[in-house]
Amino acid sequence: MLVNLSIQNFALIDDVSVSFSNGFTTITGETGAGKSILLGGLSMVLGKRADLSSLKNKEQKCVIEAEFDISKYQLYPFFEENDLDYEHTTILRREILPSGKSRAFVNDSPVTLDVMRALGDQLVDVHSQHQTMRLTENDFQMKVLDALSNNNDNISRYTEELDKLKIASSELHKMEDFQTTADKEHDYNSFLLKELEDAKLKEGMQEALEAEYEQLSNVEQIMEQLSTGHQLLSDEQLGIVGRLTDLKRAFQNLSDFGTEYKSLSDRIQSVLIETDDISSELEQLKDGVEANPEQLEVVNGQLQQLYDLQKKHHTDTVSDLIAIREELAKKVDAVANIESNIKEKRKEVEAITKKVDVWANKISAGRKSVIPRLKETLQKNLTSLGMPSASFNIEVSPSKSFKVNGKDDLTFLFSANKGSNYGELKKVASGGELSRIMLTIKSILAVYENLPTMMFDEIDTGVSGEISNRMGEIMQQMSENMQVFSITHLPQVASKGSYQFKVYKEEGPEGTSTHIKQLNMDERVKELAEMLGGKSLSESALAHAKELLQ
Known part of the structure; x- marks a missing residue:
C-alpha cells in the first residue's frame, strides 16, 4: 500500500508531503485545483516518462518519492532478479534535473525506467479514461476469466510447456532449413x-x-x-x-x-x-x-x-x-x-504439443466454467448502477493456434438495452457505461486477486445521485481487501471514504501553488456541503453533507 507521497518542484507543486492509510481514501477539490497534478506526480515515480516542462522552477531539480508497504505483495523474487535490496518498506524516488536528465531509484539503488515501471505496475493500478478502454481489449477480458477460474497455475504450466515447444519448433525449422x-x-x-x-x-x-x-x-x-x-x-x-x-x-x-x-x-x-x-x-x-x-x-x-x-x-x-x-x-x-535427426525432433515437437494441449484444455475448461457466474455478477451489479437491462454474451471457443495465455478465442459482447443487438464493447458502450462496467469488474477481481493499490481517477464522471452513491459503496467494499483511492467530484462518492483529502490552490507573491491536506470531520462536512450546493453553505446542504457522512 502507498504509505507516503512527497513531491517537490513539480508542475504547480512547491513542496507537498502527505501520508496515507489503508482502506478507502477520497480526494476532492475544485476543477483546476491540481488533482491531476498530484496523480501526475505519482505516475512519474511509477515510471512514466518526464521532461523539463515538469519542473515548476526550471533552475531546481524535481524530486518525487513514494513510500510503500510491500510486505503482502510477494515481490522478493522481483527484487532478487533485478539485484535490488528488498525491504518491507520500499521507497521509489524519481529526480528530474534542470538539464532535463531523469534518474530513478529503488531503495536508493539506481534503476532503469523500465525496472521502475515494472515494479510500479505491481504496486499501483491507476485507473484513468485510457485504462477504461483496456476493458475493450481481448487480453484484459481473458485475464478476468482467468482470475475468476483460478487459472494462474494452469497458465504457468502451459507457459512452461509452450516455451519448450517454441524452442523445439525453432530447432526443427533450423534443421529443415x-x-x-x-x-x-x-x-x-x-x-x-x-x-x-x-x-x-x-x-x-x-x-x-x-x-x-x-x-x-x-x-x-x-x-x-x-x-x-x-x-x-x-x-x-x-x-x-x-x-x-x-x-x-x-x-x-x-x-x-x-x-x-x-x-x-x-x-x-x-x-x-x-x-x-x-x-x-x-x-x-x-x-x-x-x-x-x-x-x-x-x-x-x-x-x-x-x-x-x-x-x-x-x-x-x-x-x-x-x-x-x-x-x-x-x-x-x-x-x-539430418533425416533421422529431423524425425526425432518432429517426435519431440509432437510430444510437447500434446502436453501444451492438455494445459490449454484445462485453461479453457476453467474459463467456460466461470462465464455464467461472471455474467450473473456483472448484470446484478450493473443493475444497481443504473443499467438494469445490461446483458453480456460471453463465449470461449477453440483457437487455431497457441497463444501466450492458452488456445482460446474470446467473444465478449454487450447490450445495454433490452431487445438491442449484442455488439463489441468499444462499439456499443458509452464512456459512462464502460466506467461502470470496469468498476464492477475491478470489484470482482479484488475478491479473487491480490490487486495492488487501486487509484480511480474520476471513474464516476457522467453519473450522479443514487448511481454515484452505489459506485462509492462498491469502492468502499473493494477497500476491505486493498487500498483504494478515488479522485472525485461527487459528494456521494467522497463521503464513502474512510479518509478525505482536499487539493486546493493558493496564490502567493511567487505565483500559484497546489497543496493537499487531510480533512477532519468538520472540514469534511463543509467540503461536501460546498460540493452539494456551492460556496453559500446553506443549512440544507450542511445537513445533507452530515447525512452523507453518517
Whole structure:
C-alpha cells in the first residue's frame, strides 16, 4: 500500500508531503485545483516518462518519492532478479534535473525506467479514461476469466510447456532449413571430400615428396658426384684413405717416444676410421642410385595433385587441406544424418504439443466454467448502477493456434438495452457505461486477486445521485481487501471514504501553488456541503453533507 507521497518542484507543486492509510481514501477539490497534478506526480515515480516542462522552477531539480508497504505483495523474487535490496518498506524516488536528465531509484539503488515501471505496475493500478478502454481489449477480458477460474497455475504450466515447444519448433525449422540448403550442396561437398580422401593426405608428405622429386630429377648428377667422391677417397695410388693409411704407419713408430706423439697418432687413427666409413657409405649410395623414370612420374603426379588441391581450396599447406577435409566430412555426415535427426525432433515437437494441449484444455475448461457466474455478477451489479437491462454474451471457443495465455478465442459482447443487438464493447458502450462496467469488474477481481493499490481517477464522471452513491459503496467494499483511492467530484462518492483529502490552490507573491491536506470531520462536512450546493453553505446542504457522512 502507498504509505507516503512527497513531491517537490513539480508542475504547480512547491513542496507537498502527505501520508496515507489503508482502506478507502477520497480526494476532492475544485476543477483546476491540481488533482491531476498530484496523480501526475505519482505516475512519474511509477515510471512514466518526464521532461523539463515538469519542473515548476526550471533552475531546481524535481524530486518525487513514494513510500510503500510491500510486505503482502510477494515481490522478493522481483527484487532478487533485478539485484535490488528488498525491504518491507520500499521507497521509489524519481529526480528530474534542470538539464532535463531523469534518474530513478529503488531503495536508493539506481534503476532503469523500465525496472521502475515494472515494479510500479505491481504496486499501483491507476485507473484513468485510457485504462477504461483496456476493458475493450481481448487480453484484459481473458485475464478476468482467468482470475475468476483460478487459472494462474494452469497458465504457468502451459507457459512452461509452450516455451519448450517454441524452442523445439525453432530447432526443427533450423534443421529443415539446413536440409534444404544442404541437399543442394551435398553432391558437391561429397565430390570435394572424395578428392581429398583419395589424396591420402598426411602431415609432412609434401616435404617428403618434394625431396624425393629432387633426387629422382637429378639422379645423373648425384651418381657423378658420389663416384667422384668415392674415387677421391679410395683410389689405390692417390686416394685419401690410402694416404691416411701410410700416415698412420709413419706415426705408429713415433708413439713410443712421447705422449704428444701417441696423441697425434690416435687422432690420425680416428680420421682414418671416419674417412674409410665415408668411403664405404659413398659406395653404398652410389650403388643404390639409379634412374627411375616411372617413380619420378608417380611422385610428380602426387605433387601435382597436391598443388591442384591447394589452388582449389586457396591454401598452400597440407595441414590446411586436412582441416578442410575434416570439415567437409562433418558436413557430408550431417546431411547423411539430418533425416533421422529431423524425425526425432518432429517426435519431440509432437510430444510437447500434446502436453501444451492438455494445459490449454484445462485453461479453457476453467474459463467456460466461470462465464455464467461472471455474467450473473456483472448484470446484478450493473443493475444497481443504473443499467438494469445490461446483458453480456460471453463465449470461449477453440483457437487455431497457441497463444501466450492458452488456445482460446474470446467473444465478449454487450447490450445495454433490452431487445438491442449484442455488439463489441468499444462499439456499443458509452464512456459512462464502460466506467461502470470496469468498476464492477475491478470489484470482482479484488475478491479473487491480490490487486495492488487501486487509484480511480474520476471513474464516476457522467453519473450522479443514487448511481454515484452505489459506485462509492462498491469502492468502499473493494477497500476491505486493498487500498483504494478515488479522485472525485461527487459528494456521494467522497463521503464513502474512510479518509478525505482536499487539493486546493493558493496564490502567493511567487505565483500559484497546489497543496493537499487531510480533512477532519468538520472540514469534511463543509467540503461536501460546498460540493452539494456551492460556496453559500446553506443549512440544507450542511445537513445533507452530515447525512452523507453518517
